[in-house]
Amino acid sequence: MGSQATVESTAIPVEKDADVVAAAARMAGEDMCSVADLSSAEVRAIMKLGHDVKRNPREYRHALDAKQMVLMFEKASLRTRLAFETGINTMGGNAIFVDQTSSPLGEREAIADVARNLERWVDVIVLRTYAHDTITEMAAHSRVPVINALSDFEHPCQALADFMTIEEHFGTAAGLNFTYVGDGNNVCHSLMLTGAQLGANVTVATPRGYSPDIEIVTLARDMAQANGCEIRLLQDPQAAAEGADAIYTDVCVSMGMEHESTKRAPIFRPFQVNEALMGKAAPNAVFMHCLPARRNAEVTDAVIDGPQSIVFDQAENRMHAQKALLLLLLGGLANVAKFSAQ
Ligand code: CP
Numbered sequence: 001m002g003s004q005a006t007v008e009s010t011a012i013p014v015e016k017d018a019d020v021v022a023a024a025a026r027m028a029g030e031d032m033c034s035v036a037d038l039s040s041a042e043v044r045a046i047m048k049l050g051h052d053v054k055r056n057p058r059e060y061r062h063a064l065d066a067k068q069m070v071l072m073f074e075k076a077s078l079r080t081r082l083a084f085e086t087g088i089n090t091m092g093g094n095a096i097f098v099d100q101t102s103s104p105l106g107e108r109e110a111i112a113d114v115a116r117n118l119e120r121w122v123d124v125i126v127l128r129t130y131a132h133d134t135i136t137e138m139a140a141h142s143r144v145p146v147i148n149a150l151s152d153f154e155h156p157c158q159a160l161a162d163f164m165t166i167e168e169h170f171g172t173a174a175g176l177n178f179t180y181v182g183d184g185n186n187v188c189h190s191l192m193l194t195g196a197q198l199g200a201n202v203t204v205a206t207p208r209g210y211s212p213d214i215e216i217v218t219l220a221r222d223m224a225q226a227n228g229c230e231i232r233l234l235q236d237p238q239a240a241a242e243g244a245d246a247i248y249t250d251v252c253v254s255m256g257m258e259h260e261s262t263k264r265a266p267i268f269r270p271f272q273v274n275e276a277l278m279g280k281a282a283p284n285a286v287f288m289h290c291l292p293a294r295r296n297a298e299v300t301d302a303v304i305d306g307p308q309s310i311v312f313d314q315a316e317n318r319m320h321a322q323k324a325l326l327l328l329l330l331g332g333l334a335n336v337a338k339f340s341a342q
Pocket residue numbers: 076077078079080081150158290291292
Protein backbone atom coordinates (compact mmCIF):
# COMPACT_ATOMS: atom_id res chain seq x y z
CA MET A 1 0.00 0.00 0.00
CA GLY A 2 1.11 3.51 -0.61
CA SER A 3 4.30 3.12 -2.60
CA GLN A 4 3.68 3.69 -6.27
CA ALA A 5 5.83 2.19 -8.99
CA THR A 6 6.90 4.53 -11.80
CA VAL A 7 4.07 4.73 -14.31
CA GLU A 8 4.93 4.44 -17.99
CA SER A 9 3.72 7.25 -20.21
CA THR A 10 0.70 6.19 -22.22
CA ALA A 11 0.58 9.10 -24.66
CA ILE A 12 2.98 8.04 -27.42
CA PRO A 13 4.47 10.95 -29.34
CA VAL A 14 5.52 10.54 -32.96
CA GLU A 15 9.21 10.65 -33.81
CA LYS A 16 9.37 14.26 -35.00
CA ASP A 17 6.06 15.59 -33.83
CA ALA A 18 4.85 18.55 -35.92
CA ASP A 19 3.04 20.14 -32.96
CA VAL A 20 6.19 19.98 -30.84
CA VAL A 21 8.29 21.44 -33.67
CA ALA A 22 5.80 24.30 -34.16
CA ALA A 23 5.69 25.03 -30.42
CA ALA A 24 9.50 25.00 -30.25
CA ALA A 25 9.66 27.65 -32.98
CA ARG A 26 7.14 29.88 -31.17
CA MET A 27 8.47 29.40 -27.64
CA ALA A 28 12.24 29.80 -28.18
CA GLY A 29 13.47 32.76 -26.14
CA GLU A 30 10.08 33.37 -24.48
CA ASP A 31 9.31 33.68 -20.76
CA MET A 32 6.95 31.46 -18.80
CA CYS A 33 5.63 33.59 -15.95
CA SER A 34 2.12 32.14 -16.06
CA VAL A 35 0.28 29.27 -17.71
CA ALA A 36 -1.58 32.09 -19.46
CA ASP A 37 1.66 32.77 -21.39
CA LEU A 38 1.07 29.45 -23.16
CA SER A 39 -1.47 28.65 -25.86
CA SER A 40 -3.44 25.43 -25.71
CA ALA A 41 -1.19 24.01 -28.45
CA GLU A 42 1.92 24.93 -26.45
CA VAL A 43 0.60 23.25 -23.29
CA ARG A 44 -0.14 20.13 -25.34
CA ALA A 45 3.36 20.26 -26.86
CA ILE A 46 4.94 20.43 -23.39
CA MET A 47 2.90 17.37 -22.42
CA LYS A 48 3.96 15.41 -25.51
CA LEU A 49 7.61 16.35 -25.12
CA GLY A 50 7.51 15.60 -21.39
CA HIS A 51 6.26 12.07 -22.08
CA ASP A 52 8.99 11.58 -24.68
CA VAL A 53 11.77 12.94 -22.45
CA LYS A 54 10.59 10.56 -19.72
CA ARG A 55 10.51 7.61 -22.12
CA ASN A 56 13.79 8.37 -23.95
CA PRO A 57 16.03 10.43 -21.64
CA ARG A 58 19.23 9.39 -23.45
CA GLU A 59 18.10 11.08 -26.65
CA TYR A 60 18.16 14.43 -24.81
CA ARG A 61 21.50 13.98 -22.99
CA HIS A 62 23.27 16.72 -24.93
CA ALA A 63 20.29 18.87 -25.84
CA LEU A 64 21.33 21.72 -23.52
CA ASP A 65 25.12 21.24 -23.59
CA ALA A 66 26.89 24.09 -21.72
CA LYS A 67 23.64 25.99 -21.06
CA GLN A 68 23.68 27.85 -17.76
CA MET A 69 20.64 28.18 -15.51
CA VAL A 70 20.35 30.32 -12.42
CA LEU A 71 17.73 29.57 -9.76
CA MET A 72 17.00 32.43 -7.35
CA PHE A 73 14.59 31.34 -4.62
CA GLU A 74 13.03 33.55 -1.95
CA LYS A 75 11.19 30.53 -0.49
CA ALA A 76 12.09 26.97 0.50
CA SER A 77 11.97 24.19 -2.09
CA LEU A 78 12.69 20.49 -2.46
CA ARG A 79 10.94 19.33 -5.63
CA THR A 80 11.13 22.43 -7.83
CA ARG A 81 14.79 23.09 -7.18
CA LEU A 82 15.93 19.49 -7.57
CA ALA A 83 13.73 18.83 -10.58
CA PHE A 84 15.29 21.83 -12.36
CA GLU A 85 18.83 20.96 -11.27
CA THR A 86 18.61 17.28 -12.20
CA GLY A 87 16.69 18.22 -15.33
CA ILE A 88 19.31 20.53 -16.79
CA ASN A 89 22.23 18.39 -15.55
CA THR A 90 20.86 15.36 -17.42
CA MET A 91 20.70 17.39 -20.64
CA GLY A 92 24.31 18.64 -20.51
CA GLY A 93 23.70 22.00 -18.84
CA ASN A 94 24.52 23.43 -15.45
CA ALA A 95 22.49 24.96 -12.60
CA ILE A 96 23.57 27.65 -10.15
CA PHE A 97 21.41 28.03 -7.05
CA VAL A 98 21.14 31.38 -5.27
CA ASP A 99 19.39 31.31 -1.90
CA GLN A 100 17.32 34.50 -1.61
CA THR A 101 15.38 33.42 1.47
CA SER A 102 17.01 36.02 3.68
CA SER A 103 17.50 38.71 1.01
CA PRO A 104 14.41 39.22 -1.20
CA LEU A 105 15.01 40.10 -4.84
CA GLY A 106 14.99 43.85 -5.40
CA GLU A 107 16.21 44.67 -1.90
CA ARG A 108 19.97 44.98 -2.53
CA GLU A 109 19.69 46.01 -6.16
CA ALA A 110 16.88 46.96 -8.55
CA ILE A 111 15.34 43.92 -10.23
CA ALA A 112 15.94 45.47 -13.66
CA ASP A 113 19.65 45.75 -12.86
CA VAL A 114 19.78 42.15 -11.63
CA ALA A 115 18.21 41.10 -14.95
CA ARG A 116 20.75 43.12 -16.98
CA ASN A 117 23.56 41.35 -15.13
CA LEU A 118 22.16 37.82 -15.24
CA GLU A 119 21.55 37.86 -18.99
CA ARG A 120 25.28 38.40 -19.56
CA TRP A 121 26.13 35.04 -17.91
CA VAL A 122 23.20 32.66 -18.04
CA ASP A 123 20.75 31.26 -20.59
CA VAL A 124 17.69 31.01 -18.35
CA ILE A 125 16.51 32.55 -15.05
CA VAL A 126 14.28 30.52 -12.73
CA LEU A 127 12.60 32.45 -9.91
CA ARG A 128 10.63 31.49 -6.79
CA THR A 129 9.21 34.63 -5.20
CA TYR A 130 6.57 36.13 -2.97
CA ALA A 131 5.38 38.90 -5.30
CA HIS A 132 4.38 37.76 -8.79
CA ASP A 133 5.49 41.19 -10.04
CA THR A 134 9.09 40.30 -9.18
CA ILE A 135 8.92 37.62 -11.88
CA THR A 136 7.20 39.75 -14.52
CA GLU A 137 9.60 42.63 -13.84
CA MET A 138 12.62 40.36 -14.25
CA ALA A 139 11.09 39.05 -17.47
CA ALA A 140 10.48 42.57 -18.76
CA HIS A 141 14.15 43.49 -18.33
CA SER A 142 15.88 40.24 -19.26
CA ARG A 143 16.76 39.11 -22.78
CA VAL A 144 16.94 35.47 -21.64
CA PRO A 145 13.86 33.42 -20.68
CA VAL A 146 12.45 33.80 -17.17
CA ILE A 147 10.53 30.88 -15.63
CA ASN A 148 8.10 31.12 -12.71
CA ALA A 149 9.08 28.42 -10.19
CA LEU A 150 6.24 29.60 -7.87
CA SER A 151 4.98 33.01 -6.88
CA ASP A 152 2.15 33.95 -4.54
CA PHE A 153 -0.09 34.01 -7.62
CA GLU A 154 0.87 30.97 -9.70
CA HIS A 155 2.83 27.71 -9.83
CA PRO A 156 2.83 26.86 -13.53
CA CYS A 157 5.62 24.23 -13.50
CA GLN A 158 3.63 22.28 -10.91
CA ALA A 159 0.44 22.28 -12.96
CA LEU A 160 2.25 21.19 -16.15
CA ALA A 161 3.72 18.17 -14.34
CA ASP A 162 0.36 17.40 -12.74
CA PHE A 163 -1.50 17.27 -16.03
CA MET A 164 1.31 15.21 -17.56
CA THR A 165 0.70 12.78 -14.67
CA ILE A 166 -3.03 12.77 -15.39
CA GLU A 167 -2.35 12.04 -19.06
CA GLU A 168 -0.12 9.09 -18.26
CA HIS A 169 -2.66 7.71 -15.81
CA PHE A 170 -5.84 8.22 -17.86
CA GLY A 171 -4.41 8.57 -21.40
CA THR A 172 -5.85 12.07 -21.81
CA ALA A 173 -6.99 15.03 -19.73
CA ALA A 174 -9.69 16.05 -22.21
CA GLY A 175 -13.18 15.46 -20.82
CA LEU A 176 -11.84 14.40 -17.42
CA ASN A 177 -13.51 15.69 -14.25
CA PHE A 178 -10.76 17.29 -12.19
CA THR A 179 -11.64 18.57 -8.71
CA TYR A 180 -9.51 20.84 -6.54
CA VAL A 181 -10.52 21.12 -2.88
CA GLY A 182 -8.98 23.71 -0.55
CA ASP A 183 -7.44 27.17 -0.80
CA GLY A 184 -7.91 29.11 -4.05
CA ASN A 185 -4.15 29.70 -4.15
CA ASN A 186 -1.21 29.76 -6.57
CA VAL A 187 -1.39 26.02 -7.28
CA CYS A 188 -5.16 26.20 -7.77
CA HIS A 189 -4.75 29.08 -10.25
CA SER A 190 -2.23 27.25 -12.42
CA LEU A 191 -4.26 24.03 -12.33
CA MET A 192 -7.39 25.87 -13.50
CA LEU A 193 -5.55 27.41 -16.45
CA THR A 194 -3.74 24.21 -17.44
CA GLY A 195 -6.87 22.08 -17.12
CA ALA A 196 -8.84 24.56 -19.21
CA GLN A 197 -6.15 24.55 -21.93
CA LEU A 198 -6.27 20.74 -22.07
CA GLY A 199 -10.06 20.39 -22.17
CA ALA A 200 -10.54 19.08 -18.60
CA ASN A 201 -13.63 20.04 -16.60
CA VAL A 202 -12.23 21.77 -13.52
CA THR A 203 -14.28 22.08 -10.33
CA VAL A 204 -12.87 24.12 -7.46
CA ALA A 205 -14.33 23.92 -3.96
CA THR A 206 -13.07 26.50 -1.47
CA PRO A 207 -14.42 28.00 1.75
CA ARG A 208 -16.24 31.29 1.22
CA GLY A 209 -13.66 34.09 1.02
CA TYR A 210 -10.90 31.77 -0.25
CA SER A 211 -12.00 31.35 -3.85
CA PRO A 212 -9.49 31.76 -6.69
CA ASP A 213 -8.68 35.20 -8.09
CA ILE A 214 -11.39 36.55 -10.39
CA GLU A 215 -8.84 37.41 -13.10
CA ILE A 216 -7.75 33.75 -13.23
CA VAL A 217 -11.35 32.52 -13.16
CA THR A 218 -12.22 34.74 -16.12
CA LEU A 219 -9.14 33.66 -18.08
CA ALA A 220 -9.75 29.98 -17.32
CA ARG A 221 -13.43 30.26 -18.35
CA ASP A 222 -12.44 31.87 -21.66
CA MET A 223 -9.93 29.08 -22.29
CA ALA A 224 -12.46 26.42 -21.23
CA GLN A 225 -15.03 27.77 -23.65
CA ALA A 226 -12.51 27.57 -26.49
CA ASN A 227 -11.53 24.03 -25.52
CA GLY A 228 -14.98 22.53 -24.90
CA CYS A 229 -14.83 22.15 -21.13
CA GLU A 230 -16.07 24.03 -18.09
CA ILE A 231 -14.86 25.64 -14.87
CA ARG A 232 -17.13 25.38 -11.79
CA LEU A 233 -16.63 27.19 -8.47
CA LEU A 234 -18.35 25.66 -5.43
CA GLN A 235 -18.21 25.97 -1.66
CA ASP A 236 -19.30 22.38 -0.97
CA PRO A 237 -16.44 19.84 -1.08
CA GLN A 238 -18.87 16.89 -1.10
CA ALA A 239 -20.66 18.16 -4.21
CA ALA A 240 -17.31 18.93 -5.86
CA ALA A 241 -16.03 15.40 -5.22
CA GLU A 242 -19.13 13.70 -6.66
CA GLY A 243 -18.03 11.57 -9.63
CA ALA A 244 -14.60 13.24 -9.90
CA ASP A 245 -11.80 11.42 -11.75
CA ALA A 246 -9.11 13.25 -9.77
CA ILE A 247 -9.24 14.98 -6.40
CA TYR A 248 -6.42 17.42 -5.70
CA THR A 249 -5.59 19.40 -2.61
CA ASP A 250 -2.82 21.64 -1.28
CA VAL A 251 -1.93 23.13 2.09
CA CYS A 252 -4.39 25.73 3.40
CA VAL A 253 -1.48 27.90 4.59
CA SER A 254 0.94 28.71 1.79
CA MET A 255 4.47 29.96 2.32
CA GLY A 256 4.28 33.54 3.54
CA MET A 257 0.80 33.07 5.09
CA GLU A 258 1.97 31.32 8.26
CA HIS A 259 0.55 34.13 10.44
CA GLU A 260 -2.95 32.99 9.34
CA SER A 261 -2.51 29.35 10.44
CA THR A 262 -4.67 29.53 13.56
CA LYS A 263 -7.46 31.39 11.80
CA ARG A 264 -7.47 29.10 8.76
CA ALA A 265 -7.30 25.67 10.43
CA PRO A 266 -10.99 25.47 11.50
CA ILE A 267 -12.22 27.10 8.27
CA PHE A 268 -10.50 24.46 6.12
CA ARG A 269 -11.29 21.43 8.33
CA PRO A 270 -14.47 20.52 6.36
CA PHE A 271 -12.35 20.58 3.18
CA GLN A 272 -10.00 17.77 4.30
CA VAL A 273 -9.57 15.01 1.74
CA ASN A 274 -10.27 11.81 3.65
CA GLU A 275 -11.63 8.37 2.75
CA ALA A 276 -15.23 9.58 3.02
CA LEU A 277 -14.59 12.38 0.49
CA MET A 278 -12.66 10.03 -1.84
CA GLY A 279 -15.67 7.70 -1.59
CA LYS A 280 -17.79 10.30 -3.43
CA ALA A 281 -15.41 10.30 -6.41
CA ALA A 282 -15.44 7.87 -9.34
CA PRO A 283 -14.32 4.35 -8.37
CA ASN A 284 -11.03 4.68 -10.29
CA ALA A 285 -10.35 8.25 -9.12
CA VAL A 286 -6.84 9.36 -8.19
CA PHE A 287 -5.69 11.54 -5.32
CA MET A 288 -3.20 14.33 -6.10
CA HIS A 289 -1.18 16.82 -4.05
CA CYS A 290 1.67 19.11 -5.08
CA LEU A 291 3.57 18.38 -1.81
CA PRO A 292 4.74 19.18 0.76
CA ALA A 293 1.63 17.90 2.53
CA ARG A 294 0.56 18.64 6.08
CA ARG A 295 -0.45 15.11 6.92
CA ASN A 296 -3.83 14.73 8.62
CA ALA A 297 -4.62 18.41 8.01
CA GLU A 298 -5.68 18.87 4.37
CA VAL A 299 -5.32 15.12 3.64
CA THR A 300 -5.34 12.02 5.83
CA ASP A 301 -2.53 9.46 5.90
CA ALA A 302 -4.99 6.84 4.67
CA VAL A 303 -5.60 8.80 1.45
CA ILE A 304 -2.10 10.10 0.70
CA ASP A 305 -0.57 6.67 1.41
CA GLY A 306 -3.47 4.76 -0.13
CA PRO A 307 -3.80 3.00 -3.48
CA GLN A 308 -5.46 5.97 -5.21
CA SER A 309 -2.60 8.35 -4.44
CA ILE A 310 -0.32 9.35 -7.34
CA VAL A 311 1.54 12.08 -5.46
CA PHE A 312 5.03 10.67 -6.06
CA ASP A 313 4.35 10.25 -9.78
CA GLN A 314 3.53 13.96 -9.77
CA ALA A 315 6.81 14.68 -7.99
CA GLU A 316 8.77 12.56 -10.48
CA ASN A 317 7.10 14.26 -13.42
CA ARG A 318 8.19 17.68 -12.19
CA MET A 319 11.57 16.83 -13.69
CA HIS A 320 10.29 15.50 -17.02
CA ALA A 321 7.84 18.37 -17.59
CA GLN A 322 10.45 20.98 -16.65
CA LYS A 323 12.96 19.35 -19.00
CA ALA A 324 10.38 19.68 -21.80
CA LEU A 325 9.81 23.33 -20.92
CA LEU A 326 13.55 24.08 -20.90
CA LEU A 327 14.02 22.34 -24.25
CA LEU A 328 11.34 24.51 -25.83
CA LEU A 329 12.41 27.83 -24.30
CA LEU A 330 16.14 27.27 -24.92
CA GLY A 331 15.95 25.84 -28.43
CA GLY A 332 17.29 22.48 -27.26
CA LEU A 333 15.53 20.36 -29.88
CA ALA A 334 18.09 21.53 -32.46
CA ASN A 335 20.57 19.24 -30.66
CA VAL A 336 18.28 16.19 -30.60
CA ALA A 337 18.86 13.88 -33.56
CA LYS A 338 15.27 13.00 -34.31
CA PHE A 339 14.20 16.65 -34.32
CA SER A 340 17.16 18.03 -36.25
CA ALA A 341 17.13 15.32 -38.95
CA GLN A 342 15.67 16.51 -42.30
N1 CP B 1 5.54 21.18 -5.08
C1 CP B 1 6.61 21.99 -4.91
O1 CP B 1 6.75 23.01 -5.57
O2 CP B 1 7.50 21.53 -4.01
P1 CP B 1 8.72 22.38 -3.43
O3 CP B 1 8.12 23.53 -2.67
O4 CP B 1 9.45 21.42 -2.54
O5 CP B 1 9.56 22.87 -4.57
